[in-house]
Amino acid sequence: MSSPVVTRFAPSPTGYLHIGGGRTALFNWAYARKLGGKMLLRIEDTDRERSTADAIDAIIEGLTWLGLDWAGEPVSQYGRVMRHREVAEQLLAQGKAYRCYCSPQDLEEMRAKAEAEKRPIRYDGTWRDRDPSEAPAGVKPAIRFRAPQEGETVIEDAVQGRVVIPNKDLDDLIILRSDGNPTYNLSVVVDDHDMGVTHIIRGVDHLTNAARQTQIYMAMGWRVPHMSHIPLIHGPDGAKLSKRHGALGVEAYRAMGYLPEAMRNYLARLGWSHGDDEIFSTEQLVEWFNLESIGKSAARFDFAKLENVNGHYIRHTPDASLLAQFVDFLPHAEGGKAMLAQIDDAMMAKLLRAMPGLKERAKTLVELMKGAQFLFAQRPLPMDDKAAQIIRDGGAEALAGLIPLLESAEDWSALALESLVKAHAEAQGLKLGKLAQPLRAALTGTSTSPGIFDVLEVLGRDEALGRLKDQVS
């Protein structure tokens, strides 16, 4: 028998779900799926000052948008404080923890002094072996873990390898605050144990915590979960991911028009690889995902690559499905609600018909939105600079010659119109571009658009002719 894999994603609800968290969740999710296990979601909300309900909503919405699901209800870590206290008391009773009567000011001084003397900044163990009878009156103690002072703590990490940390560098951390609330390292250990977590996958910024947690596991006689500490994501400059570089909430990526499956693909490829494969479906990711192929060095977030991947997914998504995603996206986009309000059945039909030409030119849904703009425009269309230029430079004349021809068209289909216009161009000894660009300008108000005959067809005879005449008169 093999025990089922249980992973967990454990964000603290102090802000949006940032991109690094999204990738951590993706890895946990993919790993659990691959092994037929499950991923749990635990909200680390023991910091009552900074945790907010909005942040919890943002995390859940972000994960949902990314298409990452979890087993059961999200667990509130704060909801388990009684259990955490119980374990802290147990450790205390066993002599594996002790009461510390230092005040925050004492500790602050201790740190300042250590720093001034260029010594490592650590708790000096003042109360480690001191008799509790010496406790100052009226001071509520915190409980500290009695960490081993000699030897070393070893973390067998699937990504980092065997990491050895000298115990002398780890001090006695507080596990229960003087107000009776547990701290992170205690809560995490207790929860992971109680929830049956078998595999912990999280950012390397937790590597030192892993050592302290390992010590707590051992003190409790619990089995240490299998660990993987994945490298962090950096900004394009190699330093921290700043806001303008991508340290945005996943909802920002949604607003920028990225598709969830493209995000999954891109994020997975950041730090993990499967040979030379660049584009792979989520199913393939699940099938291929492994901890061994996660690299150890930090990766830089690259919007250009993300755009490319996103463009690929946009192009390869079936029209109807893409249209549905586009409509869902609109409420999250700048100016999207106004566009959404103009969408009725007729417009949906037009969008669907225009989608093949539109999606080939869009790397994001925002670009798709811009590309579709001409369908929504009201006559007389505003012309951008280049379009106005085209109309001015002989465009109007070309259109004047074209209008009677188009009016006589019996079949208003892209194919028929194309042969009609091409024949006209040939008869006049004109290059097609001389006619196509003015048409594009008049029809869309811009100098770029999908194939011009498709534009004519989608717009329909009346609207198209109207737009053309607007530019001739």
Next chain:
RNA sequence: GCGCCCUUCGUCUAUCGGUUAGGACGACAGCCUUUCACGUUGUAAAGACGGGUUCGACUCCCGUAGGGCGCGCCA
């Protein structure tokens, strides 16, 4: 300051002692073309540095430099 980790084209990466060091994004050039895209062809582009080990190192070891993370009664 102390501890841990990292270092292959600009970026993401492949390589798991023997390769003309491969792919992708981006860049540049060409082709395609009614615009923009798409597509397609090609070009430039990398083992931080210094020592070892070895018949042979990008790959193993040591050092140096650079970078990251951690060192809260935050998580």
